[in-house]
Amino acid sequence: MIDKRLMGEAKKVRLYLALTISLGLCTGLLIVLQATTLASVINAVFLNQQTLVQVWNGLLLLVGVILLRAVVSWLTEVIAQRAAAQIKGALRMQLLQHLLSLGPVHARGERTGELVNLMTEGVEALEDYFARYLPQVALAALIPLLILFFVLPIDLTSGIILLFTAPLIPFFMILIGKWADHLTKKQWDIMSRMSAHFLDVLQGLTTLKIFGRSKDQVRVIARISDDFRKTTLGVLRVAFLSALVLELLSTISTALVAVALGLRLVYDRIPFQEAFFLLLLAPEFYLPLRNLGSQFHAAMAGVNAANRIFEVLGQPLPVPHPTTYGGNVGTTCGRPGHISLQNVNFTYVGTDQPVLQGCSFELLPGQVVALVGPSGAGKTTIAQLLLRFLEPSGGGMAVNGIPLQQLDADEWRSQVAFLPQNPYLFYGTVAENIGMGRPGATLAEIAAAAKLAGADQFINELPQGYQTPVGEGGTRLSGGQAQRVAIARAFLKDAPLIILDEATTGLDPATEELVQEALSRLLRGRTVLLIAHRLSTIYQADHILVLDQGRVVEQGRHEQLLARQGLYHRLVTAYRGELA
Numbered sequence: 001m002i003d004k005r006l007m008g009e010a011k012k013v014r015l016y017l018a019l020t021i022s023l024g025l026c027t028g029l030l031i032v033l034q035a036t037t038l039a040s041v042i043n044a045v046f047l048n049q050q051t052l053v054q055v056w057n058g059l060l061l062l063v064g065v066i067l068l069r070a071v072v073s074w075l076t077e078v079i080a081q082r083a084a085a086q087i088k089g090a091l092r093m094q095l096l097q098h099l100l101s102l103g104p105v106h107a108r109g110e111r112t113g114e115l116v117n118l119m120t121e122g123v124e125a126l127e128d129y130f131a132r133y134l135p136q137v138a139l140a141a142l143i144p145l146l147i148l149f150f151v152l153p154i155d156l157t158s159g160i161i162l163l164f165t166a167p168l169i170p171f172f173m174i175l176i177g178k179w180a181d182h183l184t185k186k187q188w189d190i191m192s193r194m195s196a197h198f199l200d201v202l203q204g205l206t207t208l209k210i211f212g213r214s215k216d217q218v219r220v221i222a223r224i225s226d227d228f229r230k231t232t233l234g235v236l237r238v239a240f241l242s243a244l245v246l247e248l249l250s251t252i253s254t255a256l257v258a259v260a261l262g263l264r265l266v267y268d269r270i271p272f273q274e275a276f277f278l279l280l281l282a283p284e285f286y287l288p289l290r291n292l293g294s295q296f297h298a299a300m301a302g303v304n305a306a307n308r309i310f311e312v313l314g315q316p317l318p319v320p321h322p323t324t325y326g327g328n329v330g331t332t333c334g335r336p337g338h339i340s341l342q343n344v345n346f347t348y349v350g351t352d353q354p355v356l357q358g359c360s361f362e363l364l365p366g367q368v369v370a371l372v373g374p375s376g377a378g379k380t381t382i383a384q385l386l387l388r389f390l391e392p393s394g395g396g397m398a399v400n401g402i403p404l405q406q407l408d409a410d411e412w413r414s415q416v417a418f419l420p421q422n423p424y425l426f427y428g429t430v431a432e433n434i435g436m437g438r439p440g441a442t443l444a445e446i447a448a449a450a451k452l453a454g455a456d457q458f459i460n461e462l463p464q465g466y467q468t469p470v471g472e473g474g475t476r477l478s479g480g481q482a483q484r485v486a487i488a489r490a491f492l493k494d495a496p497l498i499i500l501d502e503a504t505t506g507l508d509p510a511t512e513e514l515v516q517e518a519l520s521r522l523l524r525g526r527t528v529l530l531i532a533h534r535l536s537t538i539y540q541a542d543h544i545l546v547l548d549q550g551r552v553v554e555q556g557r558h559e560q561l562l563a564r565q566g567l568y569h570r571l572v573t574a575y576r577g578e579l580a
């Protein structure tokens with residue numbers, strides 16, 4: 001079972017593989033040398049009545065060979081581990097890079113727990129494949145051949161017995177493997193499901209508690225764990241059975257060789273030294289094949305994980321649709337000032353309902369443009385398009401008249417600050433989290449940005465001030481505090497274009513006021529797209545766009561829109577009703 005794509009990975013460590021194979025050959029030669037020496041020493045002492053002094057050299061050689069074998073097998077191990085570590089590291093990087101390029105919209109669609117399981121357990125499962133299974137394949141192919149090469153000229157009968165029994169072992173291994181394959185696949189699936197489910201439960205703990213559903217979840221997890229236990233036992237049972245079969249086959253085959261030799265010894269048809277040499281080699285002949293069998297199951301887990309890894313790696317990156325504009329990718333647009341969307345269409349992959357249909361609007365330099373509309377209207381989708389996490393399926397987006405597709409995505413993003421509803425804080429200190437806005441920023445710059453964001457006061461009150469760890473596993477910040485850290489980040493980034501997606505939604509009125517204050521400082525003098533479901537924030541916007549079902553249905557200033565008595569009027573009335 002040699003997986004093509006995994007071998008592709010292994011090519012990157014070709015030197016290691018070549019070394020493994022050479023060491024395998026060395027092992028084979030040492031095995032033969034050990035058997036010859038041992039046979040000749042025994043022969044000399046027991047049949048030719050030689051003294052210790054006479055066989056001294058033979059004994060020394062034997063000790064040397066045994067030591068050398070230990071060194072070679074240690075080297076094989078070290079090299080295999082190195083190669084495996086290198087491949088695992090490279091694959092993890094590749095996975096991470098690919099997930100980063102796929103962007104947040106994709107990660108939202110995947111079950112995060114499953115991805116985490118893949119990055120950790122999945123990649124780890126490859127260790128057995130590369131560090132144990134592959135070197136063993138080399139040994140299993142080389143050593144028996146080498147032994148045959150020495151046995152055949154000495155004794156044809158033994159050679160033929162070895163030759164015909166050897167294929168039985170791989171044959172049974174494949175037979176059992178086919179059966180176990182389905183079980184290991186199931187085991188991997190269940191493990192992924194379990195990880196995904198645990199994460200879901202942890203993330204949704206509040207909701208589950210409030211609705212009194214945590215008991216149900218405990219039951220679901222208990223059921224999944226039990227499934228997992230059963231399949232694991234199933235896999236172990238097969239592994240045990242195959243070990244038994246392999247053991248039995250190699251013992252019987254060795255016995256066959258021994259019986260054939262014994263009979264001929266009795267009738268004096270073969271010299272003792274030769275017979276003994278052959279007898280010593282017979283178990284060594286089957287050993288690598290047997291070991292291969294026991295590595296087989298570990299290898300299969302690796303191949304299953306690899307299937308999922310390559311599936312994720314194979315997911316296509318979002319590509320800009322062929323544009324009607326000419327020009328090369330990588331043009332720079334200068335400071336983004338004038339941004340326009342013309343007839344933008346967008347449909348999510350795997351759905352057939354278009355989310356945006358002929359959406360057009362403009363952002364003028366220095367303007368605060370608000371985008372409002374009922375939930376599901378496509379507001380967040382527009383933000384993702386502007387951030388180029390998605391590419392439009394039709395129509396065009398341009399900055400200062402240059403099509404967005406022609407700009408390098410990373411360079412474009414360096415000009416945009418994005419504030420989502422729940423900004424993410426990475427594990428690290430507060431200073432590091434703010435400093436992300438501009439790599440290389442000094443602590444003084446970070447503190448200045450925090451002050452502008454109205455965050456310095458609460459940060460100074462944290463146990464270790466700016467050095468307090470936050471994020472996963474660190475101090476918990478409240479929603480309003482996290483938002484102000486994110487605003488400080490944006491101040492530091494000093495991007496000319498700012499996109500806010502419901503940045504103040506979900507905050508209590510007092511906190512919202514603090515955040516709002518910081519925001520109005522941030523937005524001054526910049527081009528802003530302010531997405532809001534709540535309407536309290538948008539009265540002062542220069543221009544308001546009302547989005548419904550993927551289309552801009554109304555636009556203008558607050559008073560004009562109210563006067564139209566249309567969707568905007570209805571949204572405002574509903575919002576006031578909510579407040580009352």
Ligand SMILES: Nc1ncnc2c1ncn2[C@@H]1O[C@H](COP(=O)(O)OP(=O)(O)O)[C@@H](O)[C@H]1O
Pocket residue numbers: 105108109348349351355373374375376377378379380381382
């Ligand atoms: N990753 C996705 N895959 C498929 N459909 C999506 C995805 N994200 C959002 N949608 C759908 O697109 C529509 C618009 O979503 P969104 O832009 O988030 O709306 P809004 O931000 O205005 O509430 C919704 O019907 C939503 O169900």
Ligand SMILES: [Mg+2]
Pocket residue numbers: 379380381
């Ligand atoms: Mg949204």
